[in-house]
Amino acid sequence: MAWQGKILRVNLSKGTCTPEPLNMEWARQYLGQRGLGTKYLVSEIDPKVDPLSPDNKLIFATGPLTGTMASTGGRYSVITKGALTGAIACSNSGGFFGAELKMAGWDMVIIEGKSPSPVYLYIENDRAQLLPADFLWGKSVWETEPAIQSRHQDPLIRVSSIGRAGENQVLYAAIVNDLHRAAGRSGVGAVMGSKNLKAVAVRGTKGVGNIRDPKAFMEAVRVGKEILKNHPVTGQGLPKFGTQVLMNVINEVGALPTRNHRDVQFEGAHKISGEAMREPRPTDGKPNLVTNQACFGCTIACGRISKLDETHWTVKNKPEYWGASGGLEYEAAWALGAANGVDDLEALTYANFICNEDGMDPISFGATVGAVMELYEMGVLTEAEIGMPAPFGSAEALCRFAEWTARGEGFGKVIGLGSRRLCEKYGHPELSMSVKGQEFPAYDGRSLQGMGLGYATANRGACHLRGYMVSTEVLGSPVKTDPKATEGKPEMLKAIQDATAVVDSTGLCLFTTFAWTLADIQPQLQAACEGDWSMESLNLLGERIWNLEREFNLKAGFSAKDDTLPPRLLKEPAKTGPQKGEVCHLDVMLPKYYEVRGWTPEGVPTPETRQRLGLS
Structure with missing residues (x-):
């Protein structure tokens, strides 16, 4: 069924590591990684909790396709209440750590409380223990990872750790695995540091063997890899020049x-x-x-x-x-x-x-x-x-x-x-x-209207990875739209945001969507996982995740007034380039966005929307 069916609950205050069965009902509703980790988080913490208090939790979550032969199946996410924002935080990383965690037999690790002294979590298949990390505290990521591998005499251990920025509570501190892959945004590393947790080290040799239909899965994966190879972005541009x-x-x-x-x-x-x-x-x-x-x-x-x-x-x-x-x-x-x-x-x-x-x-x-x-x-x-x-x-x-x-x-x-x-x-x-x-990523919301709307409405704060409107406004995928246009952008953004929530929950990399649509991912999920993973169910799942995140933020104290942009983007026109003279027309797009989302004019999901998505 692709999931391992097991989570690890680590209570740092008590020093305990306890296995639990995965809530399969939630897995069918939220899939994995971003969606499932968020469901666990919002079910277990007070949205108004101080992000840096022991009452906040930190969740390392894999997806059902993490650790499989699916192309890019190496992702994991860290979910928490963000230190930088106070909003829902879900930071995605690649490398090899996520696959190692999955192959050790775990879908997710839930970390709660605060250790009285620095520790690191060591997982070797079914065995998990908290070990003293005083010898690591004050060290960089580059020093921490080899030090743990050396201590356990195993160079194949995969390590996800914080550096001095996380220890010092830099509010945008990251969690870094494999030396330079990172769960980078929203201050997840500061939350980890606040718990006196220096690292999570994993060695997994179990593999992921419980695929529902191996033959169909192998064929779906083969077809997907061909599409990636033949696309100009995923087959040529990204390999040669990267992002x-x-x-x-x-x-x-x-x-x-x-x-x-x-x-x-x-x-x-x-x-x-x-x-x-x-x-x-x-x-x-x-x-x-x-x-x-x-x-x-x-x-x-x-x-x-x-x-x-x-x-x-x-x-x-x-x-x-x-x-x-x-x-x-x-x-x-x-x-x-x-x-x-x-x-x-x-x-x-x-x-x-x-x-x-x-x-x-x-x-x-x-x-x-x-x-x-x-x-x-x-x-x-x-x-x-x-x-x-x-x-x-x-x-x-x-x-x-x-x-x-x-x-x-x-x-x-x-x-x-x-x-x-x-x-x-x-x-x-x-x-x-x-x-x-x-903080904004690398695209100006005056020049790309849909991207500006995406920034204003992203649940984790300004983010390009939650609704990458650049793909349609610049790259012409899935269709080319006019960067200056506001009409149709709310509908397009909602569709991309919901689809992205699905991809982020699978264990696959979002970069595949330069070439793939959900229709290319759906056969891989259907072959790997038990249950109904039709396009209709996936679209509903993505929308459900987005609204769950929104509801957490509303309970945390955010409101429609936070769905805005700095005055510079709303009032100071672009000085040069093809979009010279433009500001972001957020006032035109936001009301329509709320409408297509099924929210009130105040940005709150209606009872009908909540019921339709199974959030009631």
Whole structure:
């Protein structure tokens, strides 16, 4: 039936690890990973709980297709109440950890309470125990993972851990597995750190053998892999350039937020693009990019492995950064680069290494630095207060800020609060480019109307991965729509949001949907899982998950007033590019969005909607 049928409940306060049967009724309603983990979370915590209190819970969840032969079946999610936002948080990661957890026999790990001292959770198939982590506390992710493998004399152990950012409660701290794959957004790492949990280490040798119809599953998987191989994005663009294939594309359409969203195009975009990563450097004749890399079971291999120029000022005397490691992806390159006006590719790579090394979300970090640089140029923040000059374009400031924030030093403690709290602290809340406290990713909502609506309505705060309208407004998939148009965008966004909720619950990677629709995933689910997984049931399931998340946020204190954008996107027109003169017409789209969602004008699901989705 694809699920292992078992969850592990870990009570850090009591020091206990207890197996429980998976609630199969919920599994049929919410599938797995994002959907099922959210169902467990909202059923077990008070939505008004302090995210950093022992009463919040942290859930590591796999999907039914995690660990199977399905292409990209290596995903897992971390679900909690977000430290950065106070909203529902579900952060998705690839690599090999998720598959290892599933193959150890577990669908999910629910972590509750707080340990009186640092610990790590060690899982070896059916056996789970909490072990002292004092020897790991204060260490980076890059030090923690090999230290655990060495202690257990097993290099095949997969580790998901926090760095010093999570320990220091940086509010956008990430949880990093396999050294540079991350459950990155919303501060899930800060929640883990608040519980004195340094790492989860897993060794699984059981496999995933309980597929409902193995022959039909193998055929459905084969067909799916062929589609991925033959599509120009998943078969060519992503393997060659990674997500960085988008840098020049988004810049040309005038949707690349630059210098804290003052501008929508960056004159240095080509210097920090996927193409630039492949070009030989003048210093040593070698490119920034070493190779691409795949997660478990992936036939796309969009991951980047990069190596810094050893003569670059960031690492000239730091040989510990001379080895190859996780390179820039598009969102990180944008947040560390264009968002701050920095076009030094090596500096961006170094800052990204720091984010991986100590577990920080590069999107929220980079976007917060953008706010700092604008406040500095306005004279609100001074060199004396910050500790160094911080104008837009300063690669030195970017890199020092990354070091300070990761280590909890100096002004880095303030940057670690995120842009909303930082801008409020200095009297300019309007300069935080965020929704519900979470910073924007790499697309401007003035230039892409549907994306602007997507940011405003995303349940976890500003997010591109909850409703990727870029696919239709820029890439023409599944159909090409006019970026300036508002008509039809609420309906299109709802459909994409619901479909994304399904994909995030399967154990598969969302990047498959550049080539696949739900109709390509449905046969794989139907062959793997017992029950009815028709298109009708999947569409209903995605909508059910979205509304469950919405209801959690409403109970947590959010309302329709939080479905908005910063004044800059609503009032300051784009200055250049094809969408010059545009603002985001959220006022036109939001009422229609509520209507197509089956919500009241106040953004609350109606009793009829709740009943139809089985939420009553």
